[in-house]
Amino acid sequence: MPATATALRSLPDLSTEELTAWMMEQGYKATHTLPVLREVYGARAGGQLPKDRLPAGLMEHVTSTFPREAASLARRQVSEDGTCKLLLRLPDGRTVESVLMPDYHADRAAGCISSQVGCAMGCDFCATTQTGFERNLTSGEIVEQFLHLRREAQATGRTLRTVVFMGMGEPMLNLRNVLEAVRRMADNKLGALGWRQVTISTVGIVPAMDELTEADLGVHLAVSLHAPDDATRAALLPMGKRFAVQDVLAAADRYQARNGRITTIQYCLLEGVNDSLAQARELAHLLQGRRMHVNLLRYNPTGLSLKGRTYLPSSMEQTEAFLATLREHGAVAHLRRARGPDIDAACGQLRRRAADESRV
Numbered sequence: 001m002p003a004t005a006t007a008l009r010s011l012p013d014l015s016t017e018e019l020t021a022w023m024m025e026q027g028y029k030a031t032h033t034l035p036v037l038r039e040v041y042g043a044r045a046g047g048q049l050p051k052d053r054l055p056a057g058l059m060e061h062v063t064s065t066f067p068r069e070a071a072s073l074a075r076r077q078v079s080e081d082g083t084c085k086l087l088l089r090l091p092d093g094r095t096v097e098s099v100l101m102p103d104y105h106a107d108r109a110a111g112c113i114s115s116q117v118g119c120a121m122g123c124d125f126c127a128t129t130q131t132g133f134e135r136n137l138t139s140g141e142i143v144e145q146f147l148h149l150r151r152e153a154q155a156t157g158r159t160l161r162t163v164v165f166m167g168m169g170e171p172m173l174n175l176r177n178v179l180e181a182v183r184r185m186a187d188n189k190l191g192a193l194g195w196r197q198v199t200i201s202t203v204g205i206v207p208a209m210d211e212l213t214e215a216d217l218g219v220h221l222a223v224s225l226h227a228p229d230d231a232t233r234a235a236l237l238p239m240g241k242r243f244a245v246q247d248v249l250a251a252a253d254r255y256q257a258r259n260g261r262i263t264t265i266q267y268c269l270l271e272g273v274n275d276s277l278a279q280a281r282e283l284a285h286l287l288q289g290r291r292m293h294v295n296l297l298r299y300n301p302t303g304l305s306l307k308g309r310t311y312l313p314s315s316m317e318q319t320e321a322f323l324a325t326l327r328e329h330g331a332v333a334h335l336r337r338a339r340g341p342d343i344d345a346a347c348g349q350l351r352r353r354a355a356d357e358s359r360v
Contacts, residue, residue: 019066032058036058083101100153112164119133120133124306170203183217219259246286264294266295270314
């Protein structure tokens with residue numbers, strides 16, 4: 001069982017207002033808050049912010065009260081293609097995954113971070129859902145993943161340029177903490193990543209998608225569709241029983257109308273399940289008149305599913321035919337290259353492996 005969570009908060013878990021209030025109580029100036037946080041967020045290391053001057057002893061006082069980080073590195077896996085997967089241990093003993101993926105540009109990298117410990121969505125082909133849902137991550141725990149990945153990128157001579165919420169959990173079910181973390185990561189006064197460099201994914205929680213629209217942060221939206229029809233989708237994603245495909249796409253339309261961002265449609269190809277050419281044509285038809293981009297993925301097998309099924313990735317021949325059919329019918333689509341095939345690449349696999357080994 002995980003240890004009892006500590007009440008001690010790390011600096012990434014504090015809002016600017018909270019840290020300012022504490023500093024003023026300690027007799028420091030409110031103007032020193034942002035320089036302290038910039039030091040913690042490390043944006044300066046990428047050359048994005050000027051060097052700040054702080055009073056002697058201030059950082060030591062702050063970090064003796066609020067540690068720079070609460071999460072520690074439990075495991076690290078590096079693929080032959082440079083993909084790096086981190087398993088971070090949280091103060092309560094639970095673990096969460098983050099991934100750093102090298103970009104085509106030699107000096108850039110992308111990060112994939114989690115929003116929850118485990119996941120309650122029950123998607124039948126996903127490794128994360130097999131361990132169940134434990135809790136939401138705090139905004140600080142989300143930010144700490146970003147900081148770990150930023151340092152990992154810097155250690156390899158790269159700059160972390162983009163972040164996607166496509167790790168463990170459903171971001172829309174922890175939206176308040178996700179949005180607060182995004183504000184800290186993206187704001188040029190703090191993490192300095194940039195709003196347009198963030199993508200938030202969802203299986204299609206329509207009310208939360210509308211809440212994201214109203215937040216008006218200007219981040220990108222990705223929808224895990226995985227099937228063009230309600231029956232197939234509901235068999236794969238239980239949330240598909242609650243929100244129909246058309247309702248999910250309509251919510252994406254509203255987001256796009258407000259923010260002007262092209263929505264990404266995530267579609268994981270499963271052999272004999274959702275990879276027929278008829279389904280490709282149906283998907284293309286759904287997207288007619290919509291400025292949406294299909295991101296095809298070949299499935300990374302995770303073993304026996306919750307329903308006792310073993311899913312397989314579509315063959316390359318079928319994958320290419322599916323892609324060609326989408327394009328022939330007017331859809332903008334591409335095939336995302338596989339990452340980390342020689343390590344526990346699928347979301348949740350490294351965490352599950354570590355848990356299994358601890359029980360041996």
